[in-house]
Amino acid sequence: MCELLGMSANTPTDLCFSFTGLTQRGGRTGPHIDGWGVVFYDGRGVRVFRDPLPSATSPVARLVQDYPIKSEVAVCHIRQANVGNVCLVNTHPFVRELWGRYWVFAHNGQVPDSVFKPGGFQPVGTTDSEALFCDLLNRARATLTPESTALDWARFLAPIAADHARKGVFNCLLSNGEWLFSHCSTKLASITRRAPFGAAHLRDAEVSIRFDAVTTPHDVVTIIATEPLTRDECWDCYAPGEWRMWQRGVVVTAGGQ
Amino acid sequence: MCELLGMSANTPTDLCFSFTGLTQRGGRTGPHIDGWGVVFYDGRGVRVFRDPLPSATSPVARLVQDYPIKSEVAVCHIRQANVGNVCLVNTHPFVRELWGRYWVFAHNGQVPDSVFKPGGFQPVGTTDSEALFCDLLNRARATLTPESTALDWARFLAPIAADHARKGVFNCLLSNGEWLFSHCSTKLASITRRAPFGAAHLRDAEVSIRFDAVTTPHDVVTIIATEPLTRDECWDCYAPGEWRMWQRGVVVTAGGQ
Numbered sequence: 080m081c082e083l084l085g086m087s088a089n090t091p092t093d094l095c096f097s098f099t100g101l102t103q104r105g106g107r108t109g110p111h112i113d114g115w116g117v118v119f120y121d122g123r124g125v126r127v128f129r130d131p132l133p134s135a136t137s138p139v140a141r142l143v144q145d146y147p148i149k150s151e152v153a154v155c156h157i158r159q160a161n162v163g164n165v166c167l168v169n170t171h172p173f174v175r176e177l178w179g180r181y182w183v184f185a186h187n188g189q190v191p192d193s194v195f196k197p198g199g200f201q202p203v204g205t206t207d208s209e210a211l212f213c214d215l216l217n218r219a220r221a222t223l224t225p226e227s228t229a230l231d232w233a234r235f236l237a238p239i240a241a242d243h244a245r246k247g248v249f250n251c252l253l254s255n256g257e258w259l260f261s262h263c264s265t266k267l268a269s270i271t272r273r274a275p276f277g278a279a280h281l282r283d284a285e286v287s288i289r290f291d292a293v294t295t296p297h298d299v300v301t302i303i304a305t306e307p308l309t310r311d312e313c314w315d316c317y318a319p320g321e322w323r324m325w326q327r328g329v330v331v332t333a334g335g336q
Numbered sequence: 337m338c339e340l341l342g343m344s345a346n347t348p349t350d351l352c353f354s355f356t357g358l359t360q361r362g363g364r365t366g367p368h369i370d371g372w373g374v375v376f377y378d379g380r381g382v383r384v385f386r387d388p389l390p391s392a393t394s395p396v397a398r399l400v401q402d403y404p405i406k407s408e409v410a411v412c413h414i415r416q417a418n419v420g421n422v423c424l425v426n427t428h429p430f431v432r433e434l435w436g437r438y439w440v441f442a443h444n445g446q447v448p449d450s451v452f453k454p455g456g457f458q459p460v461g462t463t464d465s466e467a468l469f470c471d472l473l474n475r476a477r478a479t480l481t482p483e484s485t486a487l488d489w490a491r492f493l494a495p496i497a498a499d500h501a502r503k504g505v506f507n508c509l510l511s512n513g514e515w516l517f518s519h520c521s522t523k524l525a526s527i528t529r530r531a532p533f534g535a536a537h538l539r540d541a542e543v544s545i546r547f548d549a550v551t552t553p554h555d556v557v558t559i560i561a562t563e564p565l566t567r568d569e570c571w572d573c574y575a576p577g578e579w580r581m582w583q584r585g586v587v588v589t590a591g592g593q
Contacts, residue, residue, distance in 0.1 A: 123460050124425030127384045142399045168381030175433060179458035199456055201436035203380050 081171070081187040082111055083267070084155035085252040085303040087259045087325035091149035092300050094119070096281070096288045098155060099144045100308040103283035105134030105157040113160040114170040117143060118183045119150040120256040125181045129170045151327070152259055154252045156185035163206035172252075173209050175200055177216055178225040180255050184212040187305060188248025188264055215239060215253070229258040233324045233332045236260050240322060241335065250305065259325040261303050262335075263317035270314045271301045271328060279309040299328030338428070338444040339368055340524070341412035342509040342560040344516045344582035348406035349557050351376070353538070353545045355412060356401045357565040360540035362391030362414040370417040371427040374400060375440045376407040377513040382438045386427045408584070409516055411509045413442035425461035429509075430469050432457055435482040437512050441469040444562060445505025445521055472496060472510070486515040490581045490589045493517050497579060498592065507562065516582040518560050519592075520574030527571045528558045528585060536566040556585035 084101045086094055098117065106112045115134035119126045126148060130137040134157050156171035163169040172185040177200075186208035195210055198217025202209040215236075223235055236253065243249035244264040253260045261267060274297075276290035294300070303325070307314035317323070323333040341358045343351055355374065363369045372391035376383045383405060387394040391414050413428035420426040429442040434457075443465035452467055455474025459466040472493075480492055493510065500506035501521040510517045518524060531554075533547035551557070560582070564571035574580070580590040 121388075121424040124386075124423060124427070126386055126424060129381075129383055131378075138399065138403050142395065146395050166381060167378040167383060170381070174431075176457065176460060179460050181460055200433065203433060203436050203438055 080161070081156060081158045082109070082305040083185055083187050083250060083252055083303070085259055085261060086150070086153040086301065087303075087328050088151050088298070088300040089327040090295070090298050091151055092298070093147035093149050094153050094155070095144055095147055096286065097302050097304070097308050099286055100281040100283045101155060101157060101304065102134035102140045102144065105140075107135040108283040111157040111159040113158040113165040114167070115140060115155070115157040116170045116172050117153060117155040118172045118174060119148050120152040120254070121150060123180060123256060125174060125183065125256075127174060129167060131165055131167050131170055152254050152256055154183045154185050154254055154259070161189055163204055166204070168204035169206045169209070171208060173212050175212070175216055177220060182216060183254050184208075184215070185252045186211060187250040190243045190247035190249055193246070211243065229324050229326055229331055232258070232260065233322070233334075236262070237322055237334055241320065244320060252303065257326065258331070259303075260322065261317075261325065262322040263319060265319060266305055267303060267317040268305075268307050268314040269301055269303045269317070269323070270307070270309075270312055271299065273299045279312050282308060282310045301325055301328045337418070338413055338415045339366070339562040340442055340444050340507060340509055340560070342511075342516055342518060343407070343410040343557065344560075344585050345408050345555070345557040346584040347552070347555050348408055349555070350404035350406050351410050351412070352401055352404055353543065354559050354561070354565050356543055357538040357540045358412060358414060358561065359391035359397045359401065362397075364392040365540040368414040368416040370415040370422040371424070372397060372412070372414040373427045373429050374410060374412040375429045375431060376405050377409040377511070378407060380437060380513060382431060382440065382513075384431060386424060388422055388424050388427055409511050409513055411440045411442050411511055411516070413444075418446055420461055420463035423461070426463045426466070428465060430466050432469070432473055434473055434477060439473060440511050441465075441472070442509045443468060444507040447500045447504035447506055450503065468500065486581050486583055486588055489515070489517065490579070490591075493519070494579055494591055498577065501577065509560065514583065515588070516560075517579065518574075518582065519579040520576060522576060523562055524560060524574040525562075525564050525571040526558055526560045526574070526580070527564070527569055528556065530556045536569050539565060539567045558582055558585045
């Protein structure tokens with residue numbers, strides 16, 4: 080299995096605190112040693128950091144922990160390989176351009192025996208996850224338009240995600256930089272932080288933060304993760320089958336409960 | 337204008353020495369302060385580092401200078417903005433997937449007033465460079481096949497590059513990880529290092545290297561750059577209009593002189 084981490088915020092926010100917690104699980108407090116990756120949106124652009132090394136010891140992960148890259152949407156993944164070798168090309172998140180936007184996808188689970196109709200997007204590596212992502216974009220190109228809204232996308236994605244979840248395990252995060260779609264097949268949780276901001280301590284490292292020192296009263300920041308990352312906050316666990324479409328830190332549509 | 341840096345090698349080689357030289361030109365010894373980016377191929381996968389900050393002071397650039405990422409093909413760019421704002425989405429190199437491979441492109445120059453036929457690949461940012469790259473891949477998809485060789489690609493690319501160079505300035509690097517195509521419109525130089533290896537000193541920083549300490553007698557490593565990066569080696573300057581197709585450190589086909 081793997082672990083997912085996503086962020087949706089109404090103001091550019093860094094992911095250092097949550098990322099520091101997650102990356103411990105890549106070799107220190109967890110077994111997800113088969114590479115990691117993170118994508119930060121900056122406007123329509125993306126910064127992509129990826130490493131096939133364990134996140135707990137990767138020099139690139141250390142940079143990302145310490146360098147406050149501010150973003151409204153971020154998608155992160157640490158890998159425990161199942162399908163596909165341990166190598167750079169198989170590390171999530173995967174990125175493709177469609178309609179002049181970058182699309183980013185990370186997946187936790189397996190959907191075995193999937194058969195995909197060939198299309199313009201093709202996997203470069205050998206994971207089922209990248210193949211699922213390419214198939215999803217091929218179907219989107221045939222079904223949706225560049226003007227499709229977050230609601231249109233949710234209506235398109237929810238039945239596909241449910242279908243994958245019936246055949247296997249399909250916890251996923253998908254974003255175009257404007258919105259962040261999240262689907263829970265087995266395990267996913269979120270927390271939305273807003274004023275009055277408190278403090279929090281990581282579960283996986285002796286690190287704490289006072290959010291009121293780094294935020295304004297208008298900030299709304301949601302973190303989504305496979306397992307809660309802090310030990311003194313109340314995370315909202317998704318039910319199996321539940322999906323939530325996030326935009327600027329809040330849910331704009333949800334379903335599947 | 338911008339500056340380009342490429343590497344083609346027959347064995348995984350790090351770019352730390354050349355990258356350290358180039359990045360000085362992004363704010364210290366040169367005016368290319370409007371962002372930078374580098375892509376390293378690792379098998380079919382890519383590591384992409386990009387920053388809209390000047391390369392001479394970017395923390396991400398410092399990581400790449402110090403962290404020996406080994407690759408057989410790398411493409412790097414430092415930007416002095418002309419067309420398109422200074423922002424992440426406009427920093428080269430640009431990356432797209434076609435036929436299950438990642439394609440990487442960096443450009444120095446401008447090709448004004450270009451009109452492109454719409455196609456599946458679309459620019460995300462506002463540079464003419466990204467639009468030229470998307471057009472090139474759209475034409476390749478219509479003309480070539482996944483089985484096309486480096487020679488097929490050279491035959492396809494050379495007249496397009498010559499046409500762009502007639503309308504503007506088109507120094508470029510394009511790679512699919514197997515080969516690296518380079519076209520000189522105004523300025524480009526290369527150096528091929530092989531046994532017996534010597535020493536070299538950067539032009540832009542007080543840094544020197546003894547290549548024999550970090551290579552084997554079988555290594556062949558070519559560096560391509562807008563301006564020579566070392567002051568005690570003999571670089572081979574391209575003629576305007578000249579193109580060279582590199583593979584595993586050597587030219588496999590060339591023309592346009």
